[in-house]
Amino acid sequence: xxxxxxxxxxxxxxxxxxxxxxxxxxxxxxxxxxxxxxxxxxxxxxxxxxxxxxxxxxxxxxxxxxxxxxxxxxxxxxxxxxxxxxxxxxxxxxxxxxxxxxxxxxxxxxxxxxxxxxxxxxxxxxxxxxxxxxxxxxxxxxxxxxxxxxxxxxxxxxxxxxxxxxxxxxxxxxxxxxxxxxxxxxxxxxxxxxxxxxxxxxxxxxxxxxxxxxxxxxxxxxxxxxxxxxxxxxxxxxxxxx
Amino acid sequence: xxxxxxxxxxxxxxxxxxxxxxxxxxxxxxxxxxxxxxxxxxxxxxxxxxxxxxxxxxxxxxxxxxxxxxxxxxxxxxxxxxxxxxxxxxxxxxxxxxxxxxxxxxxxxxxxxxxxxxxxxxxxxxxxxxxxxxxxxxxxxxxxxxxxxxxxxxxxxxxxxx
Numbered sequence: 001x002x003x004x005x006x007x008x009x010x011x012x013x014x015x016x017x018x019x020x021x022x023x024x025x026x027x028x029x030x031x032x033x034x035x036x037x038x039x040x041x042x043x044x045x046x047x048x049x050x051x052x053x054x055x056x057x058x059x060x061x062x063x064x065x066x067x068x069x070x071x072x073x074x075x076x077x078x079x080x081x082x083x084x085x086x087x088x089x090x091x092x093x094x095x096x097x098x099x100x101x102x103x104x105x106x107x108x109x110x111x112x113x114x115x116x117x118x119x120x121x122x123x124x125x126x127x128x129x130x131x132x133x134x135x136x137x138x139x140x141x142x143x144x145x146x147x148x149x150x151x152x153x154x155x156x157x158x159x160x161x162x163x164x165x166x167x168x169x170x171x172x173x174x175x176x177x178x179x180x181x182x183x184x185x186x187x188x189x190x191x192x193x194x195x196x197x198x199x200x201x202x203x204x205x206x207x208x209x210x211x212x213x214x215x216x217x218x219x220x221x222x223x224x225x226x227x228x229x230x231x232x233x234x235x236x237x238x239x240x241x242x
Numbered sequence: 243x244x245x246x247x248x249x250x251x252x253x254x255x256x257x258x259x260x261x262x263x264x265x266x267x268x269x270x271x272x273x274x275x276x277x278x279x280x281x282x283x284x285x286x287x288x289x290x291x292x293x294x295x296x297x298x299x300x301x302x303x304x305x306x307x308x309x310x311x312x313x314x315x316x317x318x319x320x321x322x323x324x325x326x327x328x329x330x331x332x333x334x335x336x337x338x339x340x341x342x343x344x345x346x347x348x349x350x351x352x353x354x355x356x357x358x359x360x361x362x363x364x365x366x367x368x369x370x371x372x373x374x375x376x377x378x379x380x381x382x383x384x385x386x387x388x389x390x391x392x393x394x395x396x397x398x399x400x401x402x403x404x
Contacts (some may be wrong), residue, residue, distance in 0.1 A: 041399040046323045053272075053317045054310075061280045207282070209361060222301070223288035229298060 067206065067215050069117050073199075074145040077107060077115030083217055083237045085116045085230075088203045090211040091133060091152045092126035092160050099212045100153055105227045106234070114234060118149065120196055121203040121211050128165045133196055135169040138186035139178060147176050254384070257392040263381040264319055264329075264391065270378065271316025271332055277360040278309035289357020293342055294349075311335070322394020325385075333382040340375040343368050 069086050087103065089096040107116055120137070122129030132152050139148035151172045152159075159168045166187075173183040186192060203213070214221040216233040253259070278286050286305040290296060296304065312335065318328040339358075346353055346368045355365035366374065391397065 038400065042324055042396055045395060045399055046318055049317060049321060049323060050314050053276075053313060057276055057279045057313065060276075209285075220282055220284040222284045222291060224291065225288075229291075232298065 067218050069119065069202070073117045073119060074140050074149075075115050075117045076146060077110075078112055079115065081113055081115035082241045083110070083114045083234050084215075085114060085234075086119060086215040087116060088119050088121040088206075088208050088211060088213040090120075090122045090126055090129045091136065091149075092129035092156065093123065093211045094156070095210075096212045097153045097156050099214075102225075102227045102230070103214075106230050109227075109231060110234060113238060118145070119202060120199040121208060121213070122196075122200070123211060126160075127162075128160060130196065131165055131169070132159070133199075134187060134190075134192050135173070135183075137192040137195055138183050139173065139176065141186055141192075142178050142182065144176050144178055148172060148178075151176065255387075257388075260385060260388045260391060261393045263384050264322060264325070264394075267332060267378055267381045267385065268316045268319030268321075268328070271312045271335070272320060273316070273362075274359050275309045275311070275313025275316055277362045279313060281360050285360060286357060289355070292351070292353055292357065293346055294351060295342055295345065308335075322391050322396050323399075325388075325391045325394050325396050329382060329385045329388075333379070333386065336375055336379055336382055340372065340379060343372040343375060347372060 067086055069084070085103070085106070089099075103116060107114060120133040122133045136145060136148045136152060139145055155168075155172075159165050169187070170180070170184065174180060206213075210223070213223075214225075214230070216230065217237050219233060219237075221230055221233065283302070283305050286309065287301045290301045290305055291298070311331070315328045315331040315335070318324055319332055343356060351368070353368040356368050356371035358366060358371055385391075
């Protein structure tokens with residue numbers, strides 16, 4: 001049977017495929033051409049379909065936005081470090097507290113080459129996270145951000161338990177020797193809110209779906225990464241920079 | 243009893259069953275691949291990391307490529323294009339995933355989320371995913387028996403031999 005006999009011919013070809021296989025092997029082989037006749041259209045269609053699917057995915061996929069962190073964010077380490085770790089974090093989130101030792105370990109391994117930038121990303125499900133972020137920013141106003149940051153994480157279970165956090169946060173400010181009146185005024189008048197909103201907007205733009213989310217320069221660190229995974233990324237970034 | 247078994251067998255061998263199996267299996271792969279592709283690759287890297295099977299340097303290359311393979315083979319399978327090849331590729335992936343899931347069960351690693359569907363919203367534990375994969379493997383086996391798939395683009399595109 002030949003190609004072009006129409007639907008009937010094709011339909012019957014299926015029924016008698018066994019006969020035809022023997023007929024085909026008996027017939028002179030015409031190499032690639034006959035192969036293309038048999039399977040070429042399928043491959044062509046497959047390539048087109050895959051192409052369309054890839055196009056759809058690329059169209060749906062958000063372009064990975066650049067991590068742009070203004071210099072005014074609180075940071076730890078040398079100001080002109082070659083590698084920047086950006087941490088999007090929430091003071092009330094248990095995993096953010098859990099990641100603290102890992103970050104400290106990493107920073108201790110690169111005292112001159114890496115700086116850590118902290119960006120607030122309080123999650124709506126954490127009732128006091130926003131208040132804690134404001135308090136930390138108010139401490140930042142008096143140059144004590146990291147002390148306050150450490151205190152918030154160390155005592156997370158105390159203030160996150162519920163109740164009124166205001167006196168607790170005030171207490172931390174007192175313990176750290178902050179100017180009480182200035183701290184209280186800062187918390188009360190909401191002057192840190194625009195800064196906090198800007199932080200959150202940065203995280204939202206990066207489609208952060210949880211905290212903590214860490215970046216080594218512009219590369220996102222996988223969730224649950226160990227210190228060794230992060231140092232591997234830092235080494236790579238240092239190699240790229242040199 | 244034999245009559246019932248025979249009826250069940252003829253029912254199972256009905257082409258419609260194969261078409262359904264193809265659409266389900268292909269759909270699962272197409273969706274899971276696409277979902278992983280449109281979210282940050284680090285999420286899937288973390289999922290791979292949780293299995294604790296591969297060296298860390300392999301996590302990124304795998305997380306970047308595997309979802310494309312999943313999506314591509316899934317789409318081809320649903321449409322019935324290069325059906326036999328896509329059945330084999332899908333079955334191979336399924337087998338690997340099932341072995342990986344099985345190994346986490348044996349080693350007592352409990353995964354909250356198997357990472358199968360990215361951030362689609364439902365998180366399957368490794369136990370659930372393992373059982374689900376066995377079902378999918380059965381579907382793949384049924385498809386492996388199919389010589390000329392019905393309702394497949396292959397059927398329309400393949401020309402009779404000269």
